[in-house]
Amino acid sequence: MNIRYSLWSLPLLLLTTTTQLTTAVSATEQRHVQAEEWAYTALRSLIQTSQCNISNNLQNNQLVNRQEFATILSTCKPKIAQHIASAPDNLATRQNRARLARLLKDFAPELTTLAEPINSPEPVQTNPVPPTIVQQSEAKPASPVPVIQPELPNSPPPINLESLNITNSPNDSIGQVTNVSQLQDIQPNDWAYQALRSLIERYGCIAGYPDGTFRGNRTLTRYEFAAALNACLQQLEQQFTPGTANSANQEDLVALQRLRQEFASELTKLSDLEGRVTNLENYQVTGSSSQYPIVQLRGETIFAVSDAFGGDPPGTGDANTTLNHLTRLQLASTFSGLDRLRLTLSAGNFEGFGFGSPDVLNTNTALLSFQENTNNSIQLSSLEYRFPAFNNHVVFTVKPVGFSLSSVLTANAPFFDSGRGAISRFGEANPVFKIGALDAGFGMDWLLGNRARLQLAYGARNGDDPEDGAILGENAHAAGLQFLLLPTDNILTGVSLIYGYSPDGRLNTFTGSAIADASGFINQQSNIYAASGTLQWRISPQVVFSTWGGLVGTYASETDAFAVNTNYMFSLGFPDLFQEGNVLGVLFGQPPKLIEVGDFSGSSGLSENGDSFHVEVFYQIKVNDNISITPGIFFVTNPGNIDNNNDIFIGTVRSTFRF
Amino acid sequence: MMKNSSKITDIFYAQSLFLLASACLWLNPSLTEIANAQDTSGAGQVETEAESRQRRLESFFEQERRPRFGAGDFLDSAIDGIDNAFPDPAKVSGFRSDPLSNLRTTIQGTITVESRDDDSDNFLNTDFDGGAFGTLELRNADPSSDRHFGTVTVNGSVTLNNGQTLQFNNLPANYNAGYSSKGNIVSGVLQVIDPNNPENTIFIQLPPTQVPDTDDNEPISGAGTLSIGLPTDR
Numbered sequence: 098m099n100i101r102y103s104l105w106s107l108p109l110l111l112l113t114t115t116t117q118l119t120t121a122v123s124a125t126e127q128r129h130v131q132a133e134e135w136a137y138t139a140l141r142s143l144i145q146t147s148q149c150n151i152s153n154n155l156q157n158n159q160l161v162n163r164q165e166f167a168t169i170l171s172t173c174k175p176k177i178a179q180h181i182a183s184a185p186d187n188l189a190t191r192q193n194r195a196r197l198a199r200l201l202k203d204f205a206p207e208l209t210t211l212a213e214p215i216n217s218p219e220p221v222q223t224n225p226v227p228p229t230i231v232q233q234s235e236a237k238p239a240s241p242v243p244v245i246q247p248e249l250p251n252s253p254p255p256i257n258l259e260s261l262n263i264t265n266s267p268n269d270s271i272g273q274v275t276n277v278s279q280l281q282d283i284q285p286n287d288w289a290y291q292a293l294r295s296l297i298e299r300y301g302c303i304a305g306y307p308d309g310t311f312r313g314n315r316t317l318t319r320y321e322f323a324a325a326l327n328a329c330l331q332q333l334e335q336q337f338t339p340g341t342a343n344s345a346n347q348e349d350l351v352a353l354q355r356l357r358q359e360f361a362s363e364l365t366k367l368s369d370l371e372g373r374v375t376n377l378e379n380y381q382v383t384g385s386s387s388q389y390p391i392v393q394l395r396g397e398t399i400f401a402v403s404d405a406f407g408g409d410p411p412g413t414g415d416a417n418t419t420l421n422h423l424t425r426l427q428l429a430s431t432f433s434g435l436d437r438l439r440l441t442l443s444a445g446n447f448e449g450f451g452f453g454s455p456d457v458l459n460t461n462t463a464l465l466s467f468q469e470n471t472n473n474s475i476q477l478s479s480l481e482y483r484f485p486a487f488n489n490h491v492v493f494t495v496k497p498v499g500f501s502l503s504s505v506l507t508a509n510a511p512f513f514d515s516g517r518g519a520i521s522r523f524g525e526a527n528p529v530f531k532i533g534a535l536d537a538g539f540g541m542d543w544l545l546g547n548r549a550r551l552q553l554a555y556g557a558r559n560g561d562d563p564e565d566g567a568i569l570g571e572n573a574h575a576a577g578l579q580f581l582l583l584p585t586d587n588i589l590t591g592v593s594l595i596y597g598y599s600p601d602g603r604l605n606t607f608t609g610s611a612i613a614d615a616s617g618f619i620n621q622q623s624n625i626y627a628a629s630g631t632l633q634w635r636i637s638p639q640v641v642f643s644t645w646g647g648l649v650g651t652y653a654s655e656t657d658a659f660a661v662n663t664n665y666m667f668s669l670g671f672p673d674l675f676q677e678g679n680v681l682g683v684l685f686g687q688p689p690k691l692i693e694v695g696d697f698s699g700s701s702g703l704s705e706n707g708d709s710f711h712v713e714v715f716y717q718i719k720v721n722d723n724i725s726i727t728p729g730i731f732f733v734t735n736p737g738n739i740d741n742n743n744d745i746f747i748g749t750v751r752s753t754f755r756f
Numbered sequence: 757m758m759k760n761s762s763k764i765t766d767i768f769y770a771q772s773l774f775l776l777a778s779a780c781l782w783l784n785p786s787l788t789e790i791a792n793a794q795d796t797s798g799a800g801q802v803e804t805e806a807e808s809r810q811r812r813l814e815s816f817f818e819q820e821r822r823p824r825f826g827a828g829d830f831l832d833s834a835i836d837g838i839d840n841a842f843p844d845p846a847k848v849s850g851f852r853s854d855p856l857s858n859l860r861t862t863i864q865g866t867i868t869v870e871s872r873d874d875d876s877d878n879f880l881n882t883d884f885d886g887g888a889f890g891t892l893e894l895r896n897a898d899p900s901s902d903r904h905f906g907t908v909t910v911n912g913s914v915t916l917n918n919g920q921t922l923q924f925n926n927l928p929a930n931y932n933a934g935y936s937s938k939g940n941i942v943s944g945v946l947q948v949i950d951p952n953n954p955e956n957t958i959f960i961q962l963p964p965t966q967v968p969d970t971d972d973n974e975p976i977s978g979a980g981t982l983s984i985g986l987p988t989d990r
Binding site: 410411412423425435436437439441443445447450454455456459460461468469470471476478479483485489492498499500501503504507515531534535536542544550558603604605607610611612614615617618619620621653655656657658659698700701702703704706736737738739742 | 845932
């Protein structure tokens with residue numbers, strides 16, 4: 098009976114999902130605008146906001162074709178633009194401005210067929226990437242309504258600042274700046290500021306944001322500055338023709354030369370970047386596949402000097418200073434530009450269990466995040482292929498090697514990074530994402546618009562063994578479902594449910610006490626049910642709060658044995674503290690611990706009688722784009738949740754090289 | 757058969773849960789509308805498809821280790837694994853979660869427990885018969901307020917892997933024990949720690965074993981294992 102139900106439910110699940118996805122795809126291909134589409138909702142909102150009094154079908158959620166939609170848009174556009182121009186320049190106005198810009202762009206073909214041209218006297222900026230080149234002839238005083246940058250077929254592609262780690266909010270739109278004093282976040286006492294002001298005021302060659310800043314109230318980074326300078330250089334190159342009325346004077350040439358030297362490094366990267374973008378743009382225009390596949394090698398090497406003390410018990414407490422490494426090389430390939438084939442080789446030399454070894458501290462809670470023991474032999478640690486489908490609404494992952502639930506389920510933890518994040522294994526992310534010590538698996542990431550994601554993952558520990566099997570085999574396997582929501586730009590939340598099967602009841606997360614991690618050593622085939630909640634909250638650009646909590650229940654299938662454990666973590670991150678690129682992390686939490694359930698003990702196996710807490714502090718110092726050094730320390734009270742145990746302390750200086 | 761059907765039932769429930777969640781998310785479009793309605797940024801709205809494509813291509817390489825807030829562009833995140841970490845080194849490193857480390861011996865034998873009733877004088881009186889490799893007796897269990905813990909007296913001897921014989925002569929020790937059953941199937945685990953020599957900790961495991969209908973005060977026997985070593989976290 099149960100087998101029949103199982104066989105019935107699996108194809109039904111696939112059928113339902115596939116049908117929904119197919120429907121989603123077909124809906125997007127229709128030449129109608131439907132009520133649930135973004136454009137429909139956006140225009141209806143703009144009409145209401147601007148009080149454009151026309152009779153239209155949008156108010157009744159009726160289906161309209163694109164031409165009808167464009168007609169409504171064209172009719173109300175002047176009213177909407179007027180409303181935007183007269184409204185205070187706040188977030189809502191900027192959002193409305195962005196909506197209008199997007200609508201005008203998306204429906205440009207239909208709008209051109211209408212009597213009224215789309216280029217109204219008050220065009221709207223549509224390019225979110227700052228800064229852009231403004232033609233001298235088009236330079237105008239700053240306007241509350243941004244300026245459209247014409248999309249010339251041969252114009253250079255926009256500079257991708259995000260890939261340079263410039264995290265401008267994409268909702269900022271750009272307006273032309275003709276006086277550098279409007280760029281509030283450039284320091285006036287900087288000589289470069291003076292030079293930039295001269296260039297802007299003389300040549301009007303830089304576009305900023307309507308609020309007069311490059312990015313909120315943040316100090317302009319060198320890359321941002323270089324991007325602006327690059328834009329000016331390109332603009333001025335056209336004016337440096339001797340004998341022309343607009344040719345630059347000698348002082349400007351000198352200033353330019355000095356700026357060019359000062360920001361040579363950044364300009365080089367920008368140039369490289371532009372070249373790459375241009376190449377890729379060419380591919381998109383021509384459809385040529387001659388550039389694919391693209392294969393590149395990247396890597397990361399971690400050197401760490403570490404030591405530990407305390408304990409005795411647990412362990413002997415006799416630790417010596419160690420020098421360890423973890424080296425990873427990754428080959429990344431793409432065959433279409435949107436798919437990824439990655440192969441990762443790794444080698445590490447943490448002997449045995451490291452500081453968690455029986456003769457040292459004898460506990461999982463002493464493990465470091467970057468601790469890997471391959472005895473310096475190179476191992477294939479990860480092999481995966483990711484590709485989007487269904488009009489890029491779903492990304493599928495197939496990973497025969499190195500799979501864990503967090504390969505697909507976003508851990509939503511700011512320090513989930515063995516090279517640059519937390520120094521402890523527990524501090525990385527919620528241990529529920531490590532359940533099963535899996536190896537092979539697959540999953541899908543369903544992108545539900547810009548604010549929500551639904552993720553599904555399934556993996557098995559011995560998926561490569563024909564006697565076991567990857568699908569519901571006899572060895573450990575686990576499946577997870579996670580819903581991620583970005584309710585505001587500064588908050589990301591996740592809720593996940595996990596089901597797992599373990600042949601011996603062990604979770605194998607290696608993060609907390611051995612008893613909790615082995616479900617009290619009930620040592621039976623067991624079903625595992627886990628729930629997890631995660632939250633990241635960017636309180637300000639300089640402070641990020643995050644927390645997670647996990648609840649795991651293990652229930653034996655042959656007897657009524659069970660074990661329930663919980664874990665939680667709170668952390669604060671301080672990005673760019675003292676220097677851009679640096680991060681201070683402070684973490685406090687409780688590693689997995691068996692809990693009481695009603696009147697019962699937390700386990701039908703072995704139990705625990707204490708509370709263990711984890712405290713961690715690290716400070717990542719960015720030496721340059723490729724090297725960072727992270728001193729850090731963490732200590733654990735009552736390791737293993739055993740009252741009689743002494744606190745343990747583990748410190749490390751981790752140097753991370755990325756190339 | 758019983759264990760398989762229980763597992764399959766749970767799998768069925770898990771699949772049903774996924775099915776329900778999937779169906780609910782689709783059949784209730786207001787949920788995604790709510791998600792999008794809260795989009796006050798217009799983050800993905802001002803970006804054209806071409807620009808989005810360019811950015812995706814620019815983020816070709818895995819950027820998972822780049823410190824950043826949130827998920828960034830969702831498609832970038834999903835394709836490039838921005839939020840996914842490198843593979844867990846646990847399996848590559850051969851991490852194991854064992855009750856005892858520095859294992860000194862493991863013996864197969866027969867376990868007999870006189871009573872599982874913690875109100876009985878015979879509570880946890882346990883014999884382990886490992887034949888030529890040793891025998892052990894646990895007597896005089898004295899549970900604490902949490903019956904999982906208490907003290908017990910150990911007698912007997914066990915031959916270790918190195919050929920030495922470990923003697924227990926009326927040794928007072930701390931125990932941590934658990935027991936479960938379902939119908940006539942019982943299982944149990946018992947850890948006995950000599951506080952002065954934790955490396956001589958006794959770990960007795962009774963796997964799920966079918967026994968005749970008995971109450972808690974009747975002795976039960978079954979095949980099990982006895983190990984000696986240092987408990988993890990000690």
